[in-house]
Amino acid sequence: MVLPTPGINVQGGGVDVWSLINGAAAEASKSSGKPVTNLGQGFFSYAPPEFASEALKEALPVAAYNQYAPTKGRPELLNAVAKSYSPLFKRELDPNSELVITAGANEGMFSAFFAFLNQGDEVIVFEPFFDQYVPDIQMAGGKVVYVPIHPPKDAETRTSSANNWYIDFDELSNAITPKTKMIVLNTPHNPIGKVLTVEELSKIGELAVKHNIVILSDEVYDRLFYSSEFPRIATLSPEIWDLTLTVGSAGKSFSATGWRVGWVIGPAPLIHYVAKANTRIVFSTNTPCQIAVAKSLAIADETGYFQENINNFENKIKILTAAFDKLGLPYSIPEGGYFVLVNFSKVKIPEDFEFDELIQQKPRDFKLAIWLIKALGVVAIPPTEFTTPKTAPLLENWLRFAVCKDDSILEEAAEKLQGLKQYIQ
Template identity: 60%
Template sequence: MVTDPFKPAKRVAGQRQDVCSATSAPDFVLDAARDALSRVECNQYSPTKGRPRLKKALADAYNPFWSYPLDPDKNVTITTGANEGMLSAFMGFVEPGDEVIVFEPFFDQYISNIEMPGGKIVYVPLHPPKDGATKTTSAGDWKLDIKELEAAITDKTRMLVLNSPHNPIGKVFTKEELQAIGDLCVKHNIIILSDEVYDRLYYVPFTRISNLSPEIAKLTITVGSGGKNFYCTGWRVGWLIGPENLIKYVSAAHTRICFSSVSPLQEATAVAFEQADAHDFWNQSKKEMQGKVKRFNQIWDELGLPYSDPEGGYFVLANLANVKLPEDYEFPPHVASRPRDFKLSWFLIKELGIAAIPPTEFFTEKNAHLVEDWLRFAVCKNDDVLDEAKERLRGLKQYIH
């Protein structure tokens, strides 16, 4: 049974929900999984770096968008989801005392993954648009101060984590922004771990940082996700793509962490990539998800509440600074002690039956104030669920001042 995150009984404020809970994988992908499960060779251990068919399918799929020819055996390794892939990258390169730069807001799994091998996290914030509380803006208006980034670099900086399209903002970094980041990494010999799990869901021009120059490409490991691409996050099929001299170390770490990844679902993901173009899946997926974003955002326009219009992915940040919570409303202690977005999230769950993520969860305490009036909503739902959510959100009218 699919969980409906808009029903209050199913969610707790602050609990992560990054799965696409209502949008399902297409039939050609599910059929590939059923077929793989019926084949003896697909139910045995896969090679530690991944099934040859999937590595080839990925090389074939990404070669048209890559700056150098991808060799399936040298440039690609399959991991148990993108998260384990990133852990393998940190385990492969980060030693105790090494510093890793992470932009705020951040996907929460980055933090523990960096800390496990003894890394120290250095945070650099993305700044929200100054007028985000008064008018609708673009996710691209969340800006990185390149001088702040450069000031955060030390002789101990080993890696930088980049996420584009970005979760939770929905920002797609521009070519100019990526060039500035990449140039700094080349200057200081910093490995770039580019989290591109939403690389098929972008609504503005999308640039891969690895494509900007040979010098940047030599330092870049790109993270991908079959679960995100095909709406089957429970499959836990991810991958890392990069130059051989970097991939061999993350492959070694992956072997020690989990040896190999789920064989039949690797095979099914290979078939999914092989058949995606014939089904026009990428274009249809992008069109459908952008339609859901627009469909859901109608409620904010109706209520007169500003939001950050995403450039990619399936998350929307809405600004609820004009929503005035009742002064005598009782929050449980674990909510009352948190920033305002936690109170907003709790209030929406209890009073309207709407679940949203408080984005201060993606920030350090120092910079949490930047987003305490925002909430993150996932629009990867069936249209009837989105319409019901909009109807429930109309209950905010009495609290808007």
Template identity: 55%
Template sequence: MSAKFTPAKRVADQKQDVWSIINEAAAASPIQPIVNMGQGFFGYNPPQFIIDAAKSALDRVECNQYSPTKGRPRLKKAIADAYTPFFGRKLDPETEVTITTGANEGMLSAFMGFIEPGDEVIIFEPFFDQYISNIEMPGGVIRYVPMHPPPDGAERTSSAGNWTIDFEELEKAFNDKTKMIVLNSPHNPVGKVFSKEELTRIGELCLKHQTIILSDEVYDRLYYVPFTRIATLSPELAQITLTVGSAGKNFYATGWRVGYLIGPPHLIKYVAAAHTRICYSSVSPLQEAAAIGFEQADKVGFWDQAVKEMKGKMDRFCQVFDELNIPYSIPDGGYFVLANLAKVQLPDNYAFPDHVKNRPRDFRMAYFLIVELGVAAIPPTEFYTDERAHMAEDWLRFAVCKNDDVLEDAKERLRGLRKYMIGSA
């Protein structure tokens, strides 16, 4: 084939991604149906008031045509009104909010709006895998800083807050080329909510090095410990921070792809400019429905109910790890839980396929759970560089945003791990 048909290096050199590996294993498993605790999509519908809003929007002519590229005015106002109490001042919906096609496209727009070839971006490991390609497409160079798992994570259950940053390592990652740092709190996959003290120290480094903060806060309505938004720590930090949100995550509608960014006008306008060139505008009727969602959520007690229900699901599911004496990180926020399966002994000479057997242990563990128990989970080393994958190879990520009967089914199947546990009879 002609060299002209050679794919771009950014896609040609990618290993088979974790999603296709897990989905292919699930499709081929002798145990069907698979209980999918892997991908972080909800196993149930958005609340009825959101569904009704979406149906109603489809009947309106203007909601079926292009929206303004920066977002529908009603949605921008609803977001500004909803976030004004958190920011401690009235947000301007016209200059401080922009709507994007999901949070992921919003982050891509932020990178495209500010990153030039050679600019450096700091991210923490483990990371949301989309960050990598989004940064590299405009020519960014990534500097990785690890979050260290608790040293006794294989022996005992403890808070996700015990995954820590070495601030000396972080400071060494900054230099004259550092343009941006990406935060994620509540964190996927760890479940950590960064403390006010941690955020203050990160913010001080960013101010010192004049670095833009891209704060991925898509799980910002699901937190079980005190939650601080870095943009609210000081007026100076507010001027260098872009806060990313997701209506899809907030309202159990990940397929709607409605995201948003909040930030100072001198930053937001360039995110909006990049978004215009990437996809012009986002889905109109679902923007309208999301606007109604933000307008109504407090009135119907949705936010408090969402936290109560998700915390209940987390506690319900993690009972099986307590039963099996499998340590895990108790999430501070979000809907993922990391369990440490170091005590599970994979059988010798197990027939792993070639594309799995040479990956870290968590890939083999994930494959084993699918084939032998019919439970899908995600190996978190996918969210690490090869250099540091060893830090997470005993962990697996489980998504608990499923119906309670699914959680109970998963628990019953996971009890089948007993016969593979080190020290079991």
């Protein structure tokens, strides 16, 4: 029997980084008989805050909360998001026309791409990028145009702020063509940890206004920033607001990525079409989780939960980075999000260490990641998975570590990582 040929949008790609790294981790754990310490994928090792879990428990027995939600979202959550985010957006958000609730932030972005992209439209994406952007854009018929975010010149020798990674605005300007329909931003940035500054956002916004380009601002880590403020591109001018769709995530905000509740905020004329796409893609979003998120947002704002969570994450970052300080390995100090990029250019992999054929063909960061799993039992992610081959050399000496884990797990990783001493040149 000959199986049907899959559609072009889901062909190819080979083994993805998650399957590869998680497979290597499982194999290492089995062969050594010891569990690995997984700081790879950005899922939380702990439960949501108690008030969020309780809100979900309260929602589940209610008959109406177990049925379809309105396609744009439950009014309870639309109103809660509008109330929580209006002060942050410096405008009174209309919950009925300037918001749509989505099945996670990723589906919100998917809806935005489907709402505005026609075959052959170009979308500018900064490298490194969240890996879902590219297939989402391509499935909507778009063509991805890549612009790199560059590491600071001394990144391999000195620890410094992730905000020292920079955009070459000549490269960005040159990437714009008459076919450019959208620019995708990610701030705080995964995996760099960079928070785009007002100056950077203003330059991007001015280009978008000049060329009438939609801005899709992925701000899923917006409740985790470590400076005094978090600038939002949608707030910079009325003209920029008119072109901007901002994506948020309850999963990231409340340590509940499996709830799959997100939202898109923007001007009514743009949200209208995002909502239409959302209706056709999923129709509606998980109802009991919407109710729980609505209550959780109100409690979080009343109790100062978001600042408390920021303080907790600053401590988590310190636990992990202290290990690299001892080793003398430079890293980028994240200004937001929950990832730390560490430079391993000083680390020498033993010459007799054997890699399989697939890894042999990959950039050096894949080799580092596999070796680190097998040699020390610590899991990290190679960031060149989130770049094109042209840009990969900028990141092939780096590894990404997730700190959204219990402190005990981070402490265990920090101890294991001291085994790198014998491999540092």
